[in-house]
Amino acid sequence: MTASVSRRIYLSLGSNIDRDKNILACLDALTEHFGELIISPVYESESVGFEGDSFYNLVVGIDSALSVGDLAVIMRDIETANKRSRAGPKFGPRTLDIDILTCGELSGMVDGVALPRDEVTENAFVLLPLVDIAPNEKHPVSGKAYADIATNFTGSEQKLWRIDFSWQGRSISSKQ
Numbered sequence: 001m002t003a004s005v006s007r008r009i010y011l012s013l014g015s016n017i018d019r020d021k022n023i024l025a026c027l028d029a030l031t032e033h034f035g036e037l038i039i040s041p042v043y044e045s046e047s048v049g050f051e052g053d054s055f056y057n058l059v060v061g062i063d064s065a066l067s068v069g070d071l072a073v074i075m076r077d078i079e080t081a082n083k084r085s086r087a088g089p090k091f092g093p094r095t096l097d098i099d100i101l102t103c104g105e106l107s108g109m110v111d112g113v114a115l116p117r118d119e120v121t122e123n124a125f126v127l128l129p130l131v132d133i134a135p136n137e138k139h140p141v142s143g144k145a146y147a148d149i150a151t152n153f154t155g156s157e158q159k160l161w162r163i164d165f166s167w168q169g170r171s172i173s174s175k176q
Helices: 019-034 068-081 124-133 146-151
Strands: 002-015 043-045 055-066 097-103 108-110 113-115 160-162 165-167 170-173
Touching: 002 019, 002 124, 019 055, 019 068, 019 165, 043 124, 055 068, 055 124, 068 097, 068 113, 097 113, 097 124, 124 146, 124 160
Parallel strands: none
Antiparallel strands: 002 055, 002 097, 043 055, 043 160, 108 113, 165 170
């Protein structure tokens, strides 16, 4: 089922297995499906919830009129194409993890997807890249700008840092 109005959707991307390869392949696949992307800097972060290799994390903005359910299917297909295993524990290594963070102003359970995703306000590796590309946009439930949420963020124990990262011959991220 397709929605009639295009909305801005923010996606969280993460990988800690073959990170460069999987993030690059994901960006390519998202471009094929949605056209131009709004891409945050790429951050490296320590694993949260388990002992493991560090993750690459970023947030991507897309515009689409697809339903949340249709979007979820596309994201799952991209994960599967990048050899995402769903057999392991909830918190564990990932070739690729794509989460729908927000879909316009939608909130609550939509097509089986909880919106906005809790991680927006709980994890620095989601919030900080989101602030990089949408500082003044408002959280669909609290109504607060993401930059204001980040100012009061208490998850400072989460270690993350920007990295140098290029895609399609251009730098999308540099160390700061």
